[in-house]
Amino acid sequence: MRIAIASGKGGTGKTTIAVNLARVFDGSVVLADCDVEEPNAHLFLKTSTPTYKIVGIPVPQVDESLCDGCGLCSKICQFSAIVTFGTAPLVFPEMCHGCGGCALVCPLKAITERERRIGVVETAQADRITLVTGRLDVGVALAPPLIRAVRSEFALMGDAILDAPPGTSCPVIAAVRDTDMVLLVTEPTPFGLNDLALAVDMIRELRLPFGVIVNRMGSGDDRVQYYCQRESIPIFLEIPDDRRIAEAYSRGILMVDALPEYRPLFENLWKIIRQRLK
């Protein structure tokens, strides 16, 4: 079972849901932090020392003595990572998405690939939770390949919760694609609703089962509820706007540990998820 936690708007509580959901799971579970630009799930778990794996993407390198400047490499590149003017090409490794197209089309085999580091995948253990974290190197703008590396790290393991990055762009798609269900976390504000609707459009495009979690209930209005009702979207969980939750969060303590009265909410969320997946 693969459950992705996503949201249109940032800061709605994806990680809060993900870590607490992992904590109350009745078995071992993978928690994958796919928010590789600013992973933060580790802040809430006391983990073992992580093991690291360096992740790179293949970028072209040109043997100029073999190149006749035909320009096919630059023609196939959609990202202007390799440019030519009838001479040996200029390569911009930071633009390259690692598709390998240029090396493939080069008739003279003048292009080989070398690895360019983009980040690391860290794996650590916190009781029954295996935390797999992607950490993109500073200055690198290519989250999807690293997210795919995070996912392949636990591909052979059992149940997993994927904490996705916010938004609706490529990194989010990389995190939620091929999961069994997506939980969209939102807040009851106009911003929350606007970005929730964008996220719903995205998930519907991907044809994935999904439900909504409304966090900080009572801090805004009820337009999110009206929207969900109108769109026949199930609301799986509502978490009240409770200052004590924020206090526990600020100290890096899990909600279900600091405030045991909230534990049944997350246990019930698992029940709903299992029921829906039947």
Place this chain on the structure above:
Amino acid sequence: MKIAITTSGSDVSAPLDSRFGRAPKFLIYDLDTGTFEVVDNRQNLNAAQGAGIQSAQNIARLNVKALVTGHCGPKAFRVLKAAGIKIFNCDATTVQEALDLYRSGKLREASDADVEGHWA
């Protein structure tokens, strides 16, 4: 010889756009005939990255030999250099003014990018 000048307008009285990669248009001025054409570069306005590289390729294709613009980043600089296009940084307010400065030889050829790349 043709030179490219970055602009948001469609004639020589239009303002000079200080950006190269994300300039909305290029005014391509033919110094031999005194005529010009305006080329759209809007596709690059919304590019996440690589606007400079793409813009440089665009003007290279038009057989331009010199570029007059406000600023030029490192990636665009490399491509322009490889394409044999000379770069002249200029803080003129209009295309006409930039053209006059170029013609009178008051602009010095840039030896390097004068701004950082956005993804440096």
